[in-house]
Amino acid sequence: MVDTRFIVQKKCFPVVLEMRDEKTLKGNVFLHFAKDETGYPETPADLVNDRRRFIVFDEDQAGICFIGKDSILRLIYQRGELKQPQAVENFTASVCITMNDKREVHGDVSALLPEESARLFDYLNREDKLFITIADTENNYVLANKDFINKVTTQ
Numbered sequence: 001m002v003d004t005r006f007i008v009q010k011k012c013f014p015v016v017l018e019m020r021d022e023k024t025l026k027g028n029v030f031l032h033f034a035k036d037e038t039g040y041p042e043t044p045a046d047l048v049n050d051r052r053r054f055i056v057f058d059e060d061q062a063g064i065c066f067i068g069k070d071s072i073l074r075l076i077y078q079r080g081e082l083k084q085p086q087a088v089e090n091f092t093a094s095v096c097i098t099m100n101d102k103r104e105v106h107g108d109v110s111a112l113l114p115e116e117s118a119r120l121f122d123y124l125n126r127e128d129k130l131f132i133t134i135a136d137t138e139n140n141y142v143l144a145n146k147d148f149i150n151k152v153t154t155q
Contacts, residue, residue: 009034012058013082015044017067018074020148022101025067027059029075031082043082044075048131048143069130073099075143079135091118094155097134100148106155107136124152 012028019025032042047055054066092110099105109132111123124132124146131143 011041013044014077016076017057017072018076018101018103020071020073020100025057025059027057027062030056030058041082044077044141045131045133045143048072048075049129069145070147072145073101073148074103074105074145075131076140079139079141090115091120091123093120093123095120095134096153096155097144097149098151098153099144100150105134105136105142105144107134107142109134120152120154124149 009032010030011033013031015027015029017025017027029044029047031044031047034041048069053070054068056064057067058064089110089112091113092108094108095106097105109120109123111126113122130147131145132149134142134144136142
């Protein structure tokens, strides 16, 4: 008999990880599918922005491993793959983000910020988020690690 007290109900979610060592890993992260206080399941942004230093990753062809968040440049997934709450935002900007590996990400960032600090500068400097979410021009969400962003310009 399996003791279910220690089993956490999660689902596999397909992503691509672009790593600091220039490797690209394809596989799945594991997200809580139970609804939280907002009524929606966990998102990849919730996963990479929580306080834990590692994520569990099921790499295609290689199996389960633990990935340090500080080694991830970008986590990418297709828009529409996950039901997300209807955003209530007071800040939106079209940006070009240049990262340490010289890759540019073009797209839109948006967030609900305090009215007195609803600027791109404030969004980038939020201390509660290690990764920012960009809705790119290729129908993906790109979660970019702020530690590896060199430059951000508006479009």
